Amino acid sequence: MNRFPISAQTFNRLIVIISIVSVLLATLYPFNFSIPDSFSLPEFFANFNNASNFQDQVNNFLLFMPLGFGFTRLLQKRRIKTGVQVFIVTLVSAGLSFTVEVLQIFLPSRMPTPSDIINNSIGGFLGFICFYLWNSQSFKQTVAQIENSKASRSIKQIIVFCIGYIFLTFLISLLWQNTINLSNWDASYPLLIGNEQTRDRPWQGYMSEVYIADRAISKNEIAQGLADSSYLNNLGNSLIANYQFKGKCCYKEQTGQLPELLWQGQPSDAQEGKGVFLSSSHWLQTATPVKTLSQRISKTSEFTLSTTLATTNLEQFGPARIISISGTSLRRNLTLGQQGNNLDFRLRTPITGENGADFTLNIPNIFTDTNPHHIIITYSKATLQVYVDNLHNLYSLNLLELMPKNQRIFYYALTFIPLGFGLTILTLLAKRRLILSNFLIYGGILIPSLILEGILVSESGKNLSLKTLLLGMLFTGGTMVILRVRAAQLKMRS
Template identity: 60%
Template structure:
């Protein structure tokens, strides 16, 4: 009788393992279908290391980021279930879930290089990995018995707590905080600029966003400038020519703008469309039938700016139509109407700016930067735009007419909630388990919880203020504190409920 019961139990366990393994495989299959369908792979004739890395110069929209987190949650959930059945230690479970999620996501992103319908994105790997980890947390929060086992193990291991071990865990916790800060800093650098885009004046390369007006000069440097230097730029017509090696583009435009001698070592500008009236004396005239584009991509310019994550652009322009929309492209470093590094456009009377960063997307339009009342007449206006440490400054004709946008401060509130959830929910979960380790150590327990709740948000805000020139935001501080404290409180209430039940 007892032997038969033991055999039945073993058989049940095996069936349970098989069902769990099948569930894991199904979640992997769902990920593959969702990310690689319709599986129409195309292998290029030649493929270099440069082509490989440049394929990842893309950014995800906010909706894509949310979807990528949700897509990998079932994988993390099912993996946690399988690893718990295999009686693997909780610390090793977390590592396995993170490695499997990151490995599967990386494999998918590499395969998407060879799918014309897909664009690989580095941010997807992070979001997918976080989704797997979030699924792991959901499993243990949902599975009462598994959570009870973990708490019991932790409490048993803390009867004689080691100060050295506790210190190591606390240092690991704050190391994760610093990694989160590095991630936030990376969202506004220009590392994802595409090196294969040309410089275009008066349109997109596809010809479907024409602008009608005049451009007389364009300067682009890989150096940001101060307000005082901008004042000099307005007063001295030759100021930007003195930037030496930092001057990446210098186009003096007139009726003979496209003579190679005029462009020195820069990519040559060529007329596109059917040019008939190219303008004389006051710059070149651009319209739907004629615009300018460099003969080849401005690779050196994009590479230098991408590496330094700063630039200055000065242009003298005059619109010929005050009601242009589209927005109508004035100056653009772009591949088409949906992919760009940098674009200045006219939208009615306003100047529309688009800048490609990990947080603004590959179209640069996820965050709105609009300067009003720029095109209220047909006169020439000098516009100086400079970017440094996530802040873009725009001067119109004089430094007194000045606009400033900090990209981190432009994030819509719903997106900010999502990004802060990505950052602080894992920290709150980690802090809740860390508090169990230290509850029998008076020295650590009194300081850990309040400092663990407050410091992550304070550290993040302080680093972003110092590195990104943003202003102090009490809302951001409170949001981070609420996510950390809320997650920890929910886990502790769940554990208290388990103890009451047992």
């Protein structure tokens, strides 16, 4: 016999305390805090300009689920209403996450990320859901409350819930749109030609000019630019960068909007018709960050990059950095690189991460000789288009279509499982109306997938995909079926 029994309330508190301690250990260890000599409010907000990669996002959800589960268990024992429980659990998760992110500012080994607060809050909410699925008594009571509520007796209130369900679908679809924009570009990065700031990704070859605009230029403009690169000077206010590599040093930006490019290492003379020679011993970097460029492209979420270059080594890997707007070898806005014979492109968006390496944007067989090639790259609405020398040599890539399978499944689960919960509530409310209930079941499973796929096809340029359409339906319908089956089983037992 246990001489020191632990009460249920004490046990619940222990679960919450252990969960909080686990979060603090996982996010703040080794606790090597350091306070900067000067610290201002703008610097405080600047520290939050970071993004999580896919693996970090998964870890954030999993890390806060035990906290949500334990806190819900504690609140349920106090007989607090379900709606209030949801609010408290989400608020506690967000509060703890915000505290951790602020403390990470003072940890050299950590980087605070605003999206982590959202992910951690969702993780806490998922812990709440897991508790109710695990606790049969709480689940059964919640189902009974929904079925016997006043809303279940009012067709008008059921219709209002249906409208809310459709509105939530549109809202989630718009959030998907934000995952492929360039709003998370960091304005503190310089422009580098031929290497990274870390000096460990050199490229060897020639380059004669670089143009960058804050919009995706038209096909007609691309044709004229490929025929004569000086045509790009006619882009007017859209043109942000125009560097011409002539002479020895240094290379001023022709529009006057960006800092000049300075040699790192020994300066190299430009050769007629080839431009400057870049290698591991000499490359170019702007004197200060290209703040104007990053901010303007961040606002438009479009750009055009044009350059004429020639590699002198067909066996360069890393990828070897040709043009890069980056802070380190792991953090960038964009990078154009050589990976053997292939052209490697990395682009920072909320969905590709701060290194831009979560998706493979690779153009094959570009570096098969050492001749000069004129490359024009445009980006707009998730579509990256790469032209090499002429209009017919075109490669088109869509970020949403290149999303890795495991990442797509994860994001679709986050999108449609909550909708499955909403659909379950709707069908329970309409249980007394058989025709309406059946319509809600089939329509509620199909409509969200159609809305999301339709918006992505029309606004992001991706192709219509039956697989992704069915994947959304599977998560929505599967969630509803699991919840309805469990509710039926509990009712039969009672």
